[in-house]
Amino acid sequence: xxxxxxxxxxxxTDLTVAYQEKPVLWDIDMNVPPGVLMAIVGPNGAGKTTLxxxxxxxxxxASGQMLIYGKPYRQxxxxxxxxxxxxxxxxxxxxxxxxxxxxxxxxxxxxxRRPGQQEKKLASEAMEKVGILNLxxxxxxxxxGGQQQRVFLARALTQDAQVYLMDEPFQGVDATTERxxxxxxxxxxxEGKTVVVVHHDLQTVSDYFDWVTLLNVRRIAxxxxxxxFNESNLRQTYGGRIGFLKTEQEMSNPQVLxxxxx
Amino acid sequence: xxxxxxxxxxxxxxxxxxxxxxxxxxxxxxxxYAVLRKQSLVGDAISHAALPGICLAFLIxxxxxxxxxxxxxxxxxxxxxxxxxxxxxxxxxxxxAALGIILAVFFGVGIVLLTLIQKIPNANQAGLDKFxxxxxxxxxxxxxxxxxxxxxxxxxxxxxxxxxxxxxxFDPTFxxxxxxxxxxxxxLLMTLIVIAIVIGLQAVGVVLMSAMVVAPASAAxxxxxxxxxxxxxxxxxxxxxxVTGAIISSTTAKIPTGPMIVVCASVIFxxxxxFAPNRGLIWQSLLKKTKFKPEIxxxxxx
Amino acid sequence: MSPQIEILLVAIIVSIACALPxxxxxxxxxALMSDAISHxxxxxxVVGFFIIGQVDSPILLIFAAGTGVATVSLVELLxxxxxxxxxxxxxxxxxxxxxIGVILVTRYANNVHLDQxxxxxxxxxxxxxxxxxxxxxxxxxxxxVMTLILVTNLSCIVIFYKELKISTFDAGLxxxxxxxxxxxxxxxxxxxxxxxxxxxxxxxxxxxxxxxIVPPATAYLLTNRLSIMLAISSLVGxxxxxxxYFVAAKMDASVAGSMASMTGICFxxxxxxxxKRGILAIIYRRFRQKxxxxxxxxxxxxxxxxxxxxxxxxxxxxxxxQHLSWNQTFTQNVILYxxxxxxxxxxxxxxxxxxxxxxxxxxxxxx
Numbered sequence: 027x028x029x030x031x032x033x034x035x036x037x038x039t040d041l042t043v044a045y046q047e048k049p050v051l052w053d054i055d056m057n058v059p060p061g062v063l064m065a066i067v068g069p070n071g072a073g074k075t076t077l078x079x080x081x082x083x084x085x086x087x088a089s090g091q092m093l094i095y096g097k098p099y100r101q102x103x104x105x106x107x108x109x110x111x112x113x114x115x116x117x118x119x120x121x122x123x124x125x126x127x128x129x130x131x132x133x134x135x136x137x138x139r140r141p142g143q144q145e146k147k148l149a150s151e152a153m154e155k156v157g158i159l160n161l162x163x164x165x166x167x168x169x170x171g172g173q174q175q176r177v178f179l180a181r182a183l184t185q186d187a188q189v190y191l192m193d194e195p196f197q198g199v200d201a202t203t204e205r206x207x208x209x210x211x212x213x214x215x216x217e218g219k220t221v222v223v224v225h226h227d228l229q230t231v232s233d234y235f236d237w238v239t240l241l242n243v244r245r246i247a248x249x250x251x252x253x254x255f256n257e258s259n260l261r262q263t264y265g266g267r268i269g270f271l272k273t274e275q276e277m278s279n280p281q282v283l284x285x286x287x288x
Numbered sequence: 289x290x291x292x293x294x295x296x297x298x299x300x301x302x303x304x305x306x307x308x309x310x311x312x313x314x315x316x317x318x319x320x321y322a323v324l325r326k327q328s329l330v331g332d333a334i335s336h337a338a339l340p341g342i343c344l345a346f347l348i349x350x351x352x353x354x355x356x357x358x359x360x361x362x363x364x365x366x367x368x369x370x371x372x373x374x375x376x377x378x379x380x381x382x383x384x385a386a387l388g389i390i391l392a393v394f395f396g397v398g399i400v401l402l403t404l405i406q407k408i409p410n411a412n413q414a415g416l417d418k419f420x421x422x423x424x425x426x427x428x429x430x431x432x433x434x435x436x437x438x439x440x441x442x443x444x445x446x447x448x449x450x451x452x453x454x455x456x457x458f459d460p461t462f463x464x465x466x467x468x469x470x471x472x473x474x475x476l477l478m479t480l481i482v483i484a485i486v487i488g489l490q491a492v493g494v495v496l497m498s499a500m501v502v503a504p505a506s507a508a509x510x511x512x513x514x515x516x517x518x519x520x521x522x523x524x525x526x527x528x529x530x531v532t533g534a535i536i537s538s539t540t541a542k543i544p545t546g547p548m549i550v551v552c553a554s555v556i557f558x559x560x561x562x563f564a565p566n567r568g569l570i571w572q573s574l575l576k577k578t579k580f581k582p583e584i585x586x587x588x589x590x
Numbered sequence: 591m592s593p594q595i596e597i598l599l600v601a602i603i604v605s606i607a608c609a610l611p612x613x614x615x616x617x618x619x620x621a622l623m624s625d626a627i628s629h630x631x632x633x634x635x636v637v638g639f640f641i642i643g644q645v646d647s648p649i650l651l652i653f654a655a656g657t658g659v660a661t662v663s664l665v666e667l668l669x670x671x672x673x674x675x676x677x678x679x680x681x682x683x684x685x686x687x688x689x690i691g692v693i694l695v696t697r698y699a700n701n702v703h704l705d706q707x708x709x710x711x712x713x714x715x716x717x718x719x720x721x722x723x724x725x726x727x728x729x730x731x732x733x734x735v736m737t738l739i740l741v742t743n744l745s746c747i748v749i750f751y752k753e754l755k756i757s758t759f760d761a762g763l764x765x766x767x768x769x770x771x772x773x774x775x776x777x778x779x780x781x782x783x784x785x786x787x788x789x790x791x792x793x794x795x796x797x798x799x800x801x802x803i804v805p806p807a808t809a810y811l812l813t814n815r816l817s818i819m820l821a822i823s824s825l826v827g828x829x830x831x832x833x834x835y836f837v838a839a840k841m842d843a844s845v846a847g848s849m850a851s852m853t854g855i856c857f858x859x860x861x862x863x864x865x866k867r868g869i870l871a872i873i874y875r876r877f878r879q880k881x882x883x884x885x886x887x888x889x890x891x892x893x894x895x896x897x898x899x900x901x902x903x904x905x906x907x908x909x910x911x912q913h914l915s916w917n918q919t920f921t922q923n924v925i926l927y928x929x930x931x932x933x934x935x936x937x938x939x940x941x942x943x944x945x946x947x948x949x950x951x952x953x954x955x956x957x
Contacts, residue, residue, distance in 0.1 A: 040904075040913050042887050046876070049883075049954070053890045082465045089887055089914035100467070108465040115459045119324060120513050129459070132451060133466030140451060165513035181462075244890075244955065328681035329622055336796065375861065378872055385621035385807050389857060392625075392800030396850020399711060399797070403844040420710055421692065495710065495796065499685030506678050542697045544706065547689035554686035567673055 035060040035189055035220035041090035043080050050076045054245045061218045063211050064237035065225040069264055072242040074224040078191045082108055094189055107187035109178050111194050117167050124149055124162040126177050130184030152183035172203030190221045208234055304538050307427040308530030311488035314439045316526025318484035319501035320519045321477060324457050329387055332498035334485050336391040337368030339398025339494045342419050343405055354434040361486035368394055422493030422546035424534035435487055442480050453477055454515055493546035503553035510564035529553035593718035598835050600717045600732045604792045605827030607740040608801035610747055611781045613823050616806040617758045626684035627658040628786040628798035632691035651787055658783025712793035712846040732792055739788040743781055755816055793846035800850035808857045811867045826856050884924045889933055889951040892943050905941045
């Protein structure tokens with residue numbers, strides 16, 4: 027497996043993460059081929075966010091390695107973009123939408139250099155793409171939940187990455203924003219980019235994604251949605267709490283979504 | 289009016305004004321970061337924790353030069369922060385209690401040292417108790433020089449790492465994902481905040497210095513939604529409060545400097561809370577009548 | 591009674607009176623409210639004195655305590671505007687009130703029988719000089735006042751023990767059972783305020799905080815039970831008072847400062863050597879857990895690859911460290927540890943689970 031590293035966009039092998047010797051993730055193996063949209067699904071406390079953070083080197087791992095196109099993250103920062111949970115920041119911070127979006131360029135700018143015309147242009151393009159250009163100069167506390175999420179997506183867009191890691195981008199957004207995000211994800215896929223999304227709406231997994239990892243401290247299964255996303259794997263992931271399984275039949279019968287018009 | 293004429297003619301008064309202006313600028317500017325990171329009360333712990341540092345620095349060096357005092361106070365302040373971190377990280381005691389422990393115990397140790405120092409038969413010890421409530425009138429030209437040089441360094445660093453500090457305060461996890469060493473930036477910013485606090489101790493005192501970190505910054509926040517403007521305004525408010533308070537205190541009998549400066553800063557805060565456009569309470573109550581709600585624009589991409 | 595014993599008694603009673611309500615402040619995560627209240631009561635004392643004109647009126651005590659409660663309300667009011675975060679609200683309100691108090695004290699020091707030093711250091715050493723006669727007994731006023739406050743605190747805690755306990759640990763349940771959390775909250779804040787006013791004269795504004803927070807925090811490291819926590823807090827307070835007094839007497843230093851320092855030493859010692867929650871216990875536990883944890887990690891790795899086509903590679907004794915990204919020595923030590931515990935055995939360079947090992951891995955998953 028390790029012989030053929032670069033065939034994976036993200037390769038996680040034998041990853042264990044523990045907080046003060048309390049395991050959060052046990053010996054996770056996960057391969058994400060390039061160009062797929064993948065959901066990470068599992069109950070609360072399953073370690074979904076931790077998995078993403080471990081890939082980004084934001085939490086210390088007790089074992090294992092994480093590779094992006096065959097190299098450790100620190101060598102691949104420029105091609106990876108991270109979208110944290112919307113609730114992880116203080117939206118009352120005194121700054122504007124444009125300012126936050128430009129933060130996506132800070133990594134490329136490096137130390138001490140300030141954003142200039144080039145960065146402003148990239149930020150404007152990104153804001154236009156997610157439909158918030160008209161909000162550019164607005165203070166971020168005056169945004170709705172959906173608008174906040176779009177700000178984060180625009181920030182990620184300015185990074186012009188190959189691999190996107192998103193933590194619950196659909197959490198608490200309105201239907202219009204949800205559709206907008208789905209369209210954006212599909213556009214990423216068409217451009218051959220790889221997207222990993224922490225997701226917890228089981229109903230929409232098979233509509234939005236083509237790859238899925240089921241996680242509950244251990245990796246239960248990982249692979250194409252149509253082979254992996256089935257009752258027995260979900261039962262294993264969620265344990266006794268299987269109330270949702272009734273609706274599983276309906277999952278194969280997806281809600282109609284507008285075709286992407288990109 | 290006469291007071292301000294004195295400012296230009298009276299040498300002592302000018303020194304006092306410059307000194308308190310410097311401390312106001314630095315504590316206002318750096319205080320903005322403390323307030324935005326919800327560390328307002330950390331300043332309280334740091335300033336109280338500085339007292340034993342000042343006393344020990346004096347006991348060790350037998351000198352009261354500002355640099356010695358600032359170094360001693362900073363080290364003790366930092367030690368306080370480290371202990372708070374150690375308590376919070378390793379026990380179930382929450383941050384507020386940990387801050388309270390450090391604040392009160394360090395201050396208690398400082399008081400013990402202070403009473404011991406006052407018993408030393410040495411004229412040099414006089415005036416160390418001025419660090420409790422501050423005494424702007426005691427500021428000398430050499431104090432101003434030291435304060436000025438350190439302030440310029442602190443402000444330049446803030447300016448130099450502007451982008452990085454903004455990232456640290458707004459979204460540190462994202463910053464870390466970009467490859468910035470957030471822990472080092474955190475330590476750097478914390479050090480600058482510690483220096484901003486200890487630099488004003490001589491004029492404002494350990495008991496009340498924390499207010500100079502919180503009040504001007506909180507006042508500035510009401511007037512603007514931009515970080516840059518907030519930091520500048522907070523510096524301005526800090527300077528106004530510092531100079532006004534120090535001059536009132538120096539020209540009137542029996543008015544301690546620190547409390548007077550804090551009262552000035554609080555008045556500025558109250559005024560901002562009431563009258564600032566957009567966020568101010570009066571503005572808001574006017575808006576409520578017209579049922580203002582932020583317009584929500586939901587537009588599809590492309 | 592000799593003056594020394596009287597001072598010592600005042601010190602002990604102040605410490606216990608402060609430690610009792612402090613327990614609830616710690617548990618309710620409102621530790622810094624004691625800081626805010628103890629500072630702002632100064633303004634209440636001074637203004638109350640201007641209005642009432644006496645030092646020894648009990649109305650003064652109530653008036654000053656009212657200032658403490660008003661401070662809490664003011665902080666909440668400010669926080670509720672959503673223009674200021676709670677920590678900043680505390681950090682603005684009490685320095686402002688305290689500053690006004692200090693300015694008044696300094697300007698009218700002769701009239702209010704207070705000065706800057708008393709505000710910060712207290713005057714516990716002077717306690718024997720201010721006396722009242724009760725039932726023919728001449729007692730220090732501070733001793734009488736603080737005893738009354740201690741009795742008030744104790745009886746309030748005994749009477750409302752159940753209510754305080756439930757509302758502290760489960761505010762939702764308290765409301766459901768019909769105890770008003772607001773009533774309990776303000777009741778507690780009143781107790782803290784009265785205590786702060788009483789203790790203020792003895793130890794000054796800042797060091798009240800030490801007596802209220804540090805002994806309960808120390809107790810919190812030693813027990814899970816509220817009643818025991820109250821007892822340990824009082825004990826720590828008493829010990830700090832006694833040691834503080836004697837150290838201060840020996841060194842001729844401030845009694846209040848010395849008492850605060852002693853609470854710090856009690857806390858530090860507990861923080862280091864407390865069973866279970868002390869630093870040394872934690873370090874020892876982490877060291878032991880590290881090997882247990884690493885063994886489990888290894889076993890789970892073996893479970894995951896058992897019977898798979900890449901087992902020979904993934905579970906190879908010499909190459910397993912590469913898969914886990916462990917260094918070689920550490921890996922060897924973990925393998926030795928696991929072998930000693932009988933959870934693995936090595937067959938032809940491949941690590942295999944024993945039944946014991948499989949059990950350990952299953953237990954880890956079950957958690």
